[in-house]
């Protein structure tokens with residue numbers, strides 16, 4: 001079982017297919033998260049590393065010293081992790097969901113140890129329980145349209161940071177990356193036409209899981225329920241397309257509680273959390 005070594009663009013569809021086929025509330029990876037991680041910035045800026053892949057597992061050196069692992073077969077997981085570590089020089093970190101027993105056992109076998117780090121809690125909602133979209137006066141929410149990558153990337157950057165890697169060219173490429181759909185990427189716009197909040201939802205048709213990633217609202221319009229409205233609206237659109245469950249993965253530690261509060265306000269409930277591990281090479 002010698003893993004193939006591929007670049008991320010070549011590997012992504014197979015990585016997504018495996019993640020989807022292995023998906024459960026105990027698993028870390030969703031096809032939409034992988035699309036976002038692979039395409040949220042321009043390739044030169046992201047500098048993404050190689051993927052080691054077999055039919056049963058993959059390990060991705062997402063950045064120098066950062067590994068992502070997916071698989072449920074211990075031998076396959078060991079093979080891809082060994083192949084990836086073979087290209088690493090020095091310390092490597094990785095993060096898994098605490099319920100991923102097979103990946104955790106392989107990481108322990110190759111001397112990864114848990115370290116303190118910010119962590120994330122997966123949250124779920126039965127989309128039958130979504131509230132209605134509620135907006136204050138002066139705002140409307142709608143889906144992004146084809147060709148709107150420039151204002152869409154701008155509203156993301158304005159909420160996150162001016163130095164964000166989410167450029168217009170990057171967003172254009174993201175919009176061409178499966179399973180992106182403009183129909184589930186929603187923005188809140190003022191009556192004057194200013195884009196002020198956004199939420200992208202990624203529907204995995206095979207599992208019915210609709211992942212929220214990312215959400216933002218620009219500061220001058222904060223705390224008016226706009227990020228909530230964008231999220232509920234995009235999730236409602238995903239439900240109309242067949243999604244049954246919503247998933248979102250906000251920080252779980254105490255340093256940045258706002259997003260988890262936002263999602264719990266919609267009705268999301270916490271599931272498993274991530275843990276971070278380090279191997280010294």
Ligand SMILES: CC(C)(COP(=O)(O)OP(=O)(O)OC[C@H]1O[C@@H](n2cnc3c(N)ncnc32)[C@H](O)[C@@H]1OP(=O)(O)O)[C@@H](O)C(=O)NCCC(=O)NCCS
Pocket residue numbers: 159160197213214215216217218221222223224225226227228229250257258259261262263265
């Ligand atoms: C977090 C963020 C999306 C909130 O946007 P928003 O439009 O202000 O959020 P809402 O008005 O819908 O807030 C809903 C709830 O979330 C929580 N919340 C939002 N911002 C908060 C803050 N700064 N501190 C504490 N709680 C906060 C509150 O519970 C709030 O309900 P309340 O106002 O009735 O108390 C926005 O601040 C942002 O874009 N931050 C940077 C990007 C980011 O972190 N995105 C989320 C992770 S993907």
